[in-house]
Amino acid sequence: MTIGTNHPAHTAEDVRAAVARARSAGRSWAALGARERRAALLRWKRALAARADEFAQVIASETGKPVHDARAEVLLTLVHLDWAARNARRVLGRRRVPSGLLSVHQRATLAYRPLGVIGVIGPWNYPLYTPMGSIGYALAAGNAVVFKPSELTPGVGALLARSLGEALPDHADLLQAVTGPGSTGAALAGAEGPSGVDKVAFTGSPGTARKVAAACAATLTPLLAECGGKDAVLVAADADLDAAADAIVWGAMGNAGQTCAGVERVYAVESVHEALCSRIVSRARALTPGEAYGPLTLSSQLDVVERHVKQALVDGATARLGGPDALRAPVLGPVVLSGVPEDSPAVTEETFGPVVVVNPVRDMDEAVERADASAYSLGAAVFTRDRAAGVALAERLGSGAVSVNSVLGFAAIPSLPFGGAGESGYGRIHGEEGLRAFAAPHSVTVRRFAPAVDLTSFATPREKVARAVELGRRLHARF
Numbered sequence: 001m002t003i004g005t006n007h008p009a010h011t012a013e014d015v016r017a018a019v020a021r022a023r024s025a026g027r028s029w030a031a032l033g034a035r036e037r038r039a040a041l042l043r044w045k046r047a048l049a050a051r052a053d054e055f056a057q058v059i060a061s062e063t064g065k066p067v068h069d070a071r072a073e074v075l076l077t078l079v080h081l082d083w084a085a086r087n088a089r090r091v092l093g094r095r096r097v098p099s100g101l102l103s104v105h106q107r108a109t110l111a112y113r114p115l116g117v118i119g120v121i122g123p124w125n126y127p128l129y130t131p132m133g134s135i136g137y138a139l140a141a142g143n144a145v146v147f148k149p150s151e152l153t154p155g156v157g158a159l160l161a162r163s164l165g166e167a168l169p170d171h172a173d174l175l176q177a178v179t180g181p182g183s184t185g186a187a188l189a190g191a192e193g194p195s196g197v198d199k200v201a202f203t204g205s206p207g208t209a210r211k212v213a214a215a216c217a218a219t220l221t222p223l224l225a226e227c228g229g230k231d232a233v234l235v236a237a238d239a240d241l242d243a244a245a246d247a248i249v250w251g252a253m254g255n256a257g258q259t260c261a262g263v264e265r266v267y268a269v270e271s272v273h274e275a276l277c278s279r280i281v282s283r284a285r286a287l288t289p290g291e292a293y294g295p296l297t298l299s300s301q302l303d304v305v306e307r308h309v310k311q312a313l314v315d316g317a318t319a320r321l322g323g324p325d326a327l328r329a330p331v332l333g334p335v336v337l338s339g340v341p342e343d344s345p346a347v348t349e350e351t352f353g354p355v356v357v358v359n360p361v362r363d364m365d366e367a368v369e370r371a372d373a374s375a376y377s378l379g380a381a382v383f384t385r386d387r388a389a390g391v392a393l394a395e396r397l398g399s400g401a402v403s404v405n406s407v408l409g410f411a412a413i414p415s416l417p418f419g420g421a422g423e424s425g426y427g428r429i430h431g432e433e434g435l436r437a438f439a440a441p442h443s444v445t446v447r448r449f450a451p452a453v454d455l456t457s458f459a460t461p462r463e464k465v466a467r468a469v470e471l472g473r474r475l476h477a478r479f
Contacts, residue, residue, distance in 0.1 A: 007154035009180035012187035012195070018146050018176040019188075019196040022117045025173035026144030030114045034089035034142075040168050041085035041140060047167035049078055055159065059128060062153040064294040064330070065255055073129045076412055080133060083414035084140035084435060091432045092141060092439055102472065105451040112439035114142030119188040119197035121212065123204055124297050125258040125352075127153035128160065133418065133429040134201035134224070135160075135175065138438040146176045146197060148188050152297055154179040182208070189223075191215035199224065199438065203260075206423045224427030224437055226419055228260040228350050229378030232371035233407065234393060235268040235276055236364055236384035243405065244383040245279035251381070251407035252356035253284060253334050256293045258301075261379035261418075263407055264351055266358040267367040273360035277338055280358060281321045284334040289354075295330035296353065302329055305353035308346040312337050312357070315344045320358070327353075342370060350376065364393060372398045378420035381407045400424070 010018070029037065048055065056070035063070075094111035118138040122131030127149055135145050149157030157177040165172035178184055188195050189202070189212045199222045202212045206227040216223045233251070235244050251263030268276045287293070296302055306327050313319060317340040326333030335355040340346050346357050361367045371380055380399040384390045390404035400420040403409035410416045417428035428434055453468040454460045 007158060007179040010178040010184050010187075011180075012183075012192040015146070015148075015178050015184065015187040015195050018178050019117055019119075021173045022144035022146050022176045023196065025171055026114070026117055026142075029139075029144060029171055029174050030142040032142075034093060037140065037142060038085045038089065040171065041081065041136070044164055044167040045078055045081045045085065047163060048074070048081070051163060052078075055128060055156070058155045058159055059153070060294075062155055063124060063127065063297045065297075066291065066294055069255060069293070073126055076129045077132045077136075079412060080129075080414045080430065081136040084137045087415075087432070088140035088142075088435055091435045094444075099445075101475075102455075103445075105447060105449050107446040107448050109444045109446075111442050111444075112141070112436055113442050115438055115440055116198035117144045117146060117196065118438055119195065119200045120145055120147045121185045121188060121200065121202045121204065122147065122149045122153075122157065123260075124150035124152040125255060125260070127156040130203050130226075130260075131157075131201075132160075133434065134203075134438075137429060137434040138201070139174065141435050141438040143198075143438055144174050144176075146178060146188060146195075148178050148180070148185045151179070151181050151184075186211070186215060189215040190219050190221060194219050197221060201427075201429070201437075202226070202425075204228075206425070209425060224419075224429065225425035226260065226378075226427075226429065227423060227425035228352075228376065229262075229420060229424050230264050230348070230350055230374045230376040231261050231379045231381070231399070232265040232267060232367075232374070233263050233381045233383065234364060234367040234371060234397075235266060235272065236382070236386075236389070236393075237269040237271050238385045239272065239383040240385060240405075241272060241276050241279055245276060245283055247381070247383070247407045248280055248356060248358075249283040249287070249334075253287060253293055253354045256289075256296055256332065257354040257356075258297060258352050259408075261401070261408055261411070263356055263381070265347060265371070265374075266356060267361045267370050268358060269363060269367070270360045273338075273358070277320055277336070277358050280356070281336050284321050284336055284356075287334055289331040289333055293331075293354065296332065299329065301352055302327065302332070304349075305332065305351055305355060308344075308349065308351045308353075309335055309337070309355060312340045312344050312346040315341045317341070317344070317346070317357075322355075342373065348374070368393065368396050375423040376420065377422050378424040379403070379408070379410070381409075400428075 059070035092112035161177035320336040322335035394402035417431040417433040419428040
């Protein structure tokens with residue numbers, strides 16, 4: 001059986017074989033050392049950069065997004081791979097840590113070791129950038145990877161694995177791609193018996209994440225889950241409304257709204273709400289669907305988008321732009337809603353289409369309260385001319401990442417971790433936390449000299465031990 005164009009539907013047996021090949025290749029990769037892995041990954045990065053147009057064409061053909069969007073996705077991938085390769089040794093290499101007064105006779109060091117083989121299950125909306133947030137960091141940490149791309153974008157996964165083998169022929173099996181429907185991903189997670197992976201990194205819906213988590217639980221395989229968002233933008237009374245509107249439209253309509261950390265909700269202070277709505281509508285109306293953004297990649301998502309828009313109108317919302325008539329496949333027109341009740345699906349559920357809700361709030365306290373009322377907590381943004389106030393608001397928000405006076409500002413900064421909580425999943429990719437997510441801490445102590453009172457020997461007189469323990473207790477009681 002094949003999916004897409006000449007891509008096999010791999011079985012559970014195929015998956016286990018891919019894991020075995022990856023594990024074999026991973027042994028020599030881990031033995032290389034951080035410096036050698038850095039050099040190898042940078043060679044791969046340069047090869048990817050040279051083939052950027054090829055990757056962009058495959059991304060565009062499988063997702064429907066414009067080539068210019070696909071090229072930007074490739075660039076973001078390169079930025080993150082470069083950072084992971086260059087920083088893995090600093091973040092994960094052995095370093096000395098304080099021993100403390102009680103263990104001053106011990107030299108303590110900490111390092112992070114590869115887990116082994118990482119199973120990565122990727123999404124279709126950003127089929128290169130998003131999974132490479134796990135793949136690149138896992139490889140930099142010394143692991144091998146088995147990658148299951150979405151059944152909608154198998155070509156991206158196959159090309160990615162092939163490109164590594166061609167750039168690094170001595171490590172050709174280090175990145176394995178397995179293609180197929182959801183059952184292939186389930187097999188990688190262990191739903192059909194242990195696949196052999198040492199951790200799974202999943203991106204997709206909360207419902208599918210729960211199934212993956214259940215499969216992983218059977219073998220206590222750790223899971224990193226990124227499950228989308230319902231990101232809010234907070235607009236203060238003093239905000240630059242033109243800049244806010246421009247960012248909101250890009251964040252809501254870019255990639256046809258199919259961005260996990262895209263803009264779906266806006267809370268604007270009442271005094272500027274109407275002016276902001278006017279600016280958002282003007283900018284959204286100027287977009288040309290099909291050029292500014294592409295179609296819905298997953299055709300069934302149209303049902304969700306239609307349900308959210310129609311229910312919002314039934315619940316009393318106003319369509320400032322578009323409406324049900326704008327939702328014509330394959331490329332949907334932009335929809336701007338306001339006055340949507342907070343319990344309406346357009347506010348509570350992930351829409352994943354070119355739809356944005358712009359609701360008024362009394363003040364920024366109410367904006368924070370409403371933003372944080374969501375079951376999702378992935379990203380958010382704040383617009384205000386007072387940067388200090390913006391940072392203060394960002395610190396109050398429960399989202400995993402917040403941008404002040406921009407949207408998705410964190411996506412292109414590889415040193416920042418990315419992830420959320422609740423329905424947005426758990427764990428972090430990117431940054432130092434992203435490297436450590438695919439490594440195991442390894443602690444080593446070396447006894448440098450005999451302590452004055454050895455608390456780990458039966459030969460030490462009990463009275464001496466008692467005096468030492470009492471002295472320690474008094475010090476901690478006092479300071």
